[in-house]
Amino acid sequence: MARTLAFIEAINEALHQEMERDERVFVLGEDIGLSGGVFKATAGLYEKFGEDRVLDTPLAEGIIVAASVGASLVGWRPVPEIQFTDFVTDAIDAIIQQASKLHYRSAGGYTCPITVRICCGGGVGGGLYHSQENAAWFVHEPGLKVVMPSTPYDAKGLLLAAIRDPNPVLFFEHKKLYRTAKGEVPEDDYTVPIGPAAVRREGRDITVLVYGYMTHVALEAAEVMSKRGVEAEVVETRTLAPLDKQTILDSVRKTNKCLIVHEDKRTMGIGAELSAIVSEEAFEYLDGPIVRVTGPDIPAIPFSPPLEKFFLVNTEKVVAAMEKLAAY
Amino acid sequence: MATKENRASASRASAGSRSSAVAEPEVEKTAPRKGGRETDGGYSPELLLGLYRTLVKCRLCDEKARILFRQSKFAGNFYSGVGQEATEVGAAYSLREDDWIAPSHRDWTANIIKGAPLKFCFAQLFAKSTSPDRGRSSPAHMGYPPLNVITPASTIAAQLNIGTGVAFGLKKLKRDSVVVSFFGDGATSFGGFHEALNFAGVHRLPIVYVCQNNLWAESVPLRLQTALKDLSDRAKAYGFPGVSVDGNEVLAVYEAATKAITRARVGEGPTFIECKTYRWYGHSEIDPAKYRSKEEVEAWRKKDPIPRFEKHLTERKVLTEELKNEITAQITAEINEAVDFADQSPYPEPEEATGFVWSS
Numbered sequence: 001m002a003r004t005l006a007f008i009e010a011i012n013e014a015l016h017q018e019m020e021r022d023e024r025v026f027v028l029g030e031d032i033g034l035s036g037g038v039f040k041a042t043a044g045l046y047e048k049f050g051e052d053r054v055l056d057t058p059l060a061e062g063i064i065v066a067a068s069v070g071a072s073l074v075g076w077r078p079v080p081e082i083q084f085t086d087f088v089t090d091a092i093d094a095i096i097q098q099a100s101k102l103h104y105r106s107a108g109g110y111t112c113p114i115t116v117r118i119c120c121g122g123g124v125g126g127g128l129y130h131s132q133e134n135a136a137w138f139v140h141e142p143g144l145k146v147v148m149p150s151t152p153y154d155a156k157g158l159l160l161a162a163i164r165d166p167n168p169v170l171f172f173e174h175k176k177l178y179r180t181a182k183g184e185v186p187e188d189d190y191t192v193p194i195g196p197a198a199v200r201r202e203g204r205d206i207t208v209l210v211y212g213y214m215t216h217v218a219l220e221a222a223e224v225m226s227k228r229g230v231e232a233e234v235v236e237t238r239t240l241a242p243l244d245k246q247t248i249l250d251s252v253r254k255t256n257k258c259l260i261v262h263e264d265k266r267t268m269g270i271g272a273e274l275s276a277i278v279s280e281e282a283f284e285y286l287d288g289p290i291v292r293v294t295g296p297d298i299p300a301i302p303f304s305p306p307l308e309k310f311f312l313v314n315t316e317k318v319v320a321a322m323e324k325l326a327a328y
Numbered sequence: 329m330a331t332k333e334n335r336a337s338a339s340r341a342s343a344g345s346r347s348s349a350v351a352e353p354e355v356e357k358t359a360p361r362k363g364g365r366e367t368d369g370g371y372s373p374e375l376l377l378g379l380y381r382t383l384v385k386c387r388l389c390d391e392k393a394r395i396l397f398r399q400s401k402f403a404g405n406f407y408s409g410v411g412q413e414a415t416e417v418g419a420a421y422s423l424r425e426d427d428w429i430a431p432s433h434r435d436w437t438a439n440i441i442k443g444a445p446l447k448f449c450f451a452q453l454f455a456k457s458t459s460p461d462r463g464r465s466s467p468a469h470m471g472y473p474p475l476n477v478i479t480p481a482s483t484i485a486a487q488l489n490i491g492t493g494v495a496f497g498l499k500k501l502k503r504d505s506v507v508v509s510f511f512g513d514g515a516t517s518f519g520g521f522h523e524a525l526n527f528a529g530v531h532r533l534p535i536v537y538v539c540q541n542n543l544w545a546e547s548v549p550l551r552l553q554t555a556l557k558d559l560s561d562r563a564k565a566y567g568f569p570g571v572s573v574d575g576n577e578v579l580a581v582y583e584a585a586t587k588a589i590t591r592a593r594v595g596e597g598p599t600f601i602e603c604k605t606y607r608w609y610g611h612s613e614i615d616p617a618k619y620r621s622k623e624e625v626e627a628w629r630k631k632d633p634i635p636r637f638e639k640h641l642t643e644r645k646v647l648t649e650e651l652k653n654e655i656t657a658q659i660t661a662e663i664n665e666a667v668d669f670a671d672q673s674p675y676p677e678p679e680e681a682t683g684f685v686w687s688s
Contacts, residue, residue, distance in 0.1 A: 026500070052500070058530065063489060063523035070493015073478070074501060093520065097483045098490055104684050105481070107462040109473025111687040142685050166687040 005185040008178040010152035011041050011117075014159040015079065017189060019049055022077060025163060028055040029064055029081030029117075038083055039119060039178050061087050065094035068114045069102070069168075077163055078114050085120040085172070086129040086300075092137075099168035100143035114169070115162040120148075121174035121213055122263065123312055127303030133212075133264040138170050139241045139273070145194055146241040148172040150215035152183040154238055157192030165194060172240075174213040181216070197244035199251065203231035206325055207251040209274050210261045211237045214313060218261050221318035230326045232259075240270060248274065249282050256287040257325050263313055266294040288328030293321045371579070373646045379421055379578055380641060383634055385659050386413040386437040389446070392663050393436070393453055397467075397613050401671070402453045407434045407468045411576075411608035412540055414633035417441055418581025419508055419538045419601065422589060428476040428498075430491025430509040432484070434540070434607070436468045438510060444472040446666035456673035462683075463676045485511055485518035488537065492524040495535035495598075506592040507535040508585070514545025516562060517553055525600070529566035532597030536588040539602045540575060546611040547619045563600035575603025576633040579640075606631070 005013065019025050026049075027042055033056040036043035046054040057064050061082055068078035082088045088095070095116065102112045122131035138146050145167050149155040155173070162169035200215060201222050210218040215236045222232040235251050237243060252258050258278050260271040271292045278290055293313050295301070301311045390410045397406045409416065412434070420429060420441040431438040439449055444460070452459040452470040460472050461479055471479025478494070480487045491509035498505050515521055516539060528535055539559050543550050556562065563570025569591075573580045581603055588599035606628035610617035617625075641647035 058523070058526055060523040060526070062520050063492065063527045066486075066489035066520070066524070067493040067496045067527060070490045070495070071497030071500065073490075073494050074497035076497050076500065090519075093483050093486055094489065097481045097486060101481065102479070103687050105461055105464050105469075106471055106473055106479040106684075107460065107464060108684045108687070109460065109471065109479065113687075 001188075002184040002186045004182055005152045006179050007152045007155050007173075007181040008039060008041055010156040010185045011159060011173065012043055013185070014156040015042060015045060016048070018160055018163050019045065019053060021189070022163075024075060024077040025079060026053040026055065026076065027079045027081065028057050028068065030057060030059055030083050032056060032081050037081065039175065041117070041173070042081070061090040062094055065091040065114070065116060066098065068116070069094055069098050069112055072112050072114050073102075073110055079163060080114065080116050082116060082118040084130050085118045085134050086132045088118060088134065091116075095138065095144070095168070095170070096141050100141045103167070104143055111166050112168045113166045115159070115165075115171055116168070117171045117173060119175050120172050121176055122301040122308065123176045123213070125303065125305070125308065126175075126301070128300040131301035131308075133172070135170070135172050135240055136264060136269050139270060143168070144241060145169040145239070146172065147194055147239050148174070148212045149192075149238050150174075150177065150181065150212055150236060152181060152185045154192050154198070156185055157190050158194065158238065160189065161191040161194050164191065169194065172212065176213050192238075195239050195242060195244055197247040198236045198238055199233065199247065200236050201232065201234040203233035203255065205230045205255055206232045206257045206259055206322055207255045208232050208234045208259045208261060208318075209237060209248060209271075210234060211240060211270070212263065214261050214263050217313060217315055218318055220315045221322060224315065224319050225322050225326070230322060232322060237274070243273070243277070245277055245281070248277060252278050252282045253285045256285050257328065258286065258290045259318075259321055259325055260290065260292045260294075261313060261318055262294050264295055265297055266292060267297050269294055288325055291321050291325050293317050373644075376641055376644070376646050379417060379582065380637055380647065381655055381659070382417045382421060382441055383413050383578060383637060384655055386417060386440060387634060388656070388659050388663055389437060389440060389449065392667065394609070394613060396453065396667065402455065402467055404455070404467045405612045405614060406453070407436070407612050408609045409434045409437055409607065411628065411632070412542060412605045413437065414578040414581055414637075415538065415540045415575040415603040415605050416510065418578045419510070419536065419585040419603075421582060422586050423508060424505070425475060426503070426505045428478065428491065428494050428505065428507040430478045430487040430494065430507060431471070431480050432487055432511050432515070433468055433480060433482060434512065435480075435510045436470050439470050439472045439475075439477050442472065442475045442477050444475055444477065446662055447669035448472070450666045450670035451673050454670040454673065455675070456670055457676040457680070458669070458673040462680065485515035485520045485524075487511065488515060489520050489524045492528050492533060492535060495528065495533035496531060499531065499533055504593045505534070506589055508538055508589070509535060510538050510540060512545060513539065513541040513543065513550055513553055513559060514548065515539075516559055525562070525566040525598070528598045529568050532568075532595065534592035534595070535598045536585060536592055537598060537600045538585070539600065540605055541602050542605050542607045544607070544611070544620065546615070547617075558602060560600055560602040566598075568598045568600065570600040570602065572602040572604060575605030576631045576636065578633055578637050
C-alpha cells in the first residue's frame with residue numbers, strides 16, 4: 001500500500017525495514033543513535049534495534065567508514081552515515097583507497113558491501129561547510145557506485161538496492177529534499193535498480209540532464225518553457241556512477257539539444273563528464289552547443305543570503321539557458 | 329614453517345590462560361636485553377623449532393627476493409624486512425587459520441607465516457597471473473584472502489584502520505578470532521592511527537597492534553617523528569595496555585604477542601606492542617640509505633635475531649649444526665621450486681586489467 005511520505009521518512013522506513021529483514025545490516029555514525037540523527041534519518045532505530053546495531057561513533061569520519069569497510073570483510077552490511085558531505089574529507093582514504101579498490105587489488109578475494117549515506121546540498125543557509133555536494137570527487141573512482149535520488153519513492157528503493165549491492169555505494173541525500181519532497185511510497189519491500197536513469201518528463205526539443213534536488217528545478221523550468229512552446233525532456237541521472245549512457249544518448253539523439261544542470265561547482269564537475277559523453281557519442285545529432293547551468297567556480301556556498309542566492313541554480317537561470325538553446 | 333601441530337599447541341596454550349584477567353589499562357616496559365634470555369617460558373622443542381624454521385624461512389625468502397630484484401627478475405620495487413623477522417614471526421606465529429593479519433608494505437613475509445604457499449608469494453613478486461591478486465598490486469603489497477591476510481594499500485597506516493574494522497566485525501560476530509596489525513614507527517604519526525586505536529579502545533576490540541619501530545620512516549629519523557622514547561606510551565591514551573619489547577628477540581615478541589592475542593580472544597580488548605628493531609637495508613631496494621651511519625647499521629647487525637636464537641636453541645640442545653643445515657637446505661629447495669613456479673607462470677593478459685572492478 002502506498003502512502004504519501006516525505007523524503008526523510010522514506011529513508012527512515014527503508015532503514016527500519018532492511019534492518020528487520022537482514023541481521024547483517026547495522027548503522028553507525030555521529031549522533032545517529034540516541035538522538036536519531038541530526039535530520040532524524042535514523043529515528044527510532046536505536047529504540048528498536050539497540051546499540052549493537054545502531055552505533056553512535058566517536059567524532060571521526062575516517063574510522064566510521066574504515067570500521068565499516070573492515071566489518072564488511074567479515075560479512076556485515078554496514079550503513080555508515082556522514083552527517084555532512086563537507087566532513088567526508090577525513091574518510092577519503094577509507095572510501096577511495098580502501099573501499100573502491102579492495103575488490104580490485106585482491107582480484108576478487110575481498111568484497112566491500114557498504115552503503116555510505118551522505119547528507120549534502122545547499123539552499124538551507126548552511127554556509128561554506130554545511131552546503132557542499134562533492135559527488136564529483138567520487139564519480140571519478142571506478143569501484144564505487146554513486147547514487148543521488150530526488151523523490152521519496154527512489155530514496156527508499158535506491159537505498160534498499162544500495163544496501164543489497166555487493167559493491168560500496170555512496171548514497172547522497174540532498175538535505176533540501178528531506179522535508180520538502182513528498183510523494184507516494186509503497187509500504188512493501190521494493191528496489192529501484194542502481195544504474196538506470198529516469199525520464200521524468202518527455203519532450204521533443206531539449207534534453208535536460210539533471211540529478212538530485214535540481215531535478216525539481218529543471219521540471220519547473222520545463223513547465224515554464226512549455227507555455228512558450230518549447231518541450232524539454234528531463235532525464236534524471238539518479239545513478240551517477242555508473243552512468244546510464246544509453247538513456248542519455250537516446251534522449252539527445254531525439255531532441256538534438258543538450259542542457260546540463262547541477263548545483264555543484266562547474267569545473268570538472270559531473271556536467272563536464274556528461275558533456276564529454278554527449279559530444280563524443282552524439283556529436284552529429286547536436287543542433288547547438290552543449291550548455292551547462294551550474295554553481296560558479298568559487299570554493300563553496302557562502303553563508304550570507306545574497307551570496308548563497310548567487311551560487312545556487314534556480315528556475316530563472318535554467319529557463320534563461322533553455323531560451324538560449326531553443327534559439328538554435 | 330609453522331606446522332599444524334605446533335599451531336594447535338600454541339592455541340591450546342592460549343586457551344589455557346583464559347582465566348588471567350587483565351584489570352586496568354597499564355603501560356609495561358620490557359627493557360631490551362643485551363644478551364639472550366635466561367629462560368624461555370618452558371616452550372616445547374617443537375614450538376621453538378617451529379619459530380626457528382619460520383624465522384629462517386622469512387630471512388631466506390627476503391634475501392632471495394632481493395637477489396631476484398637485482399637480477400631484474402621482477403620490476404617495481406621491494407621493501408625488505410631483513411633484520412625485523414623476529415617481530416613478524418613472534419607476533420604472527422601463534423595465529424589460527426581463522427585469525428586475520430593486516431599487513432603493511434614491509435610485511436610480505438606475514439603471508440608466509442600465515443601459511444600462504446611460497447609459490448604464490450614469489451608469483452606475487454613477479455606480478456604473474458598466478459599471484460593471489462593476479463598481478464595487480466606492487467610486488468611486496470601482498471595479501472592472501474584464503475588465510476585472511478588483507479591485501480594492503482600503500483597509504484601508510486590505512487591497514488591499521490581496516491584491520492580495526494575487521495576486529496569490530498569479528499567482535500560483532502561474537503567469534504573469538506583476532507586481528508594482528510603490523511605497522512612502522514612512521515604510521516603512528518598519521519591521524520588515522522589515532523582514530524583507529526581510539527575506536528578499538530572504546531569497543532575493546534580483538535586486535536593486537538604490532539609496531540615495528542625500526543627508527544627510520546624511510547629517511548626520517550624517529551626524533552623527527554615523535555617526542556616519545558617508547559611508542560608503547562601511546563597506548564595509555566587509548567585505555568589499553570602497551571608494551572615495548574626487544575624486537576630482535578623472537579621469544580620476547582612471541583611472549584608479548586601470545587599474551588596480547590589471548591587477551592583479545594577472551595574479550596579483554598586490544599594491546600599495543602612496540603617491537604624495537606631495525607631494517608638492515610634501505611627503505612626499498614632503490615634506497616641506498618645514506619642517511620644512516622655505518623656504525624649504526626653494524627651495531628644492529630650484531631643484534632641479528634637469528635644467530636641469537638640459534639645460540640639459545642643450541643644451549644637448550646634443541647638445535648644441532650646438522651639440523652640447522654638440514655632446515656636451511658629444505659627451505660632453500662622449497663624456495664627454488666617456488667621461484668621456478670613464478671618464473672614459468674604467465675603474465676596476465678592485458679585486458680585482464682579491467683577485471684574485478686565490480687563485485688557481482
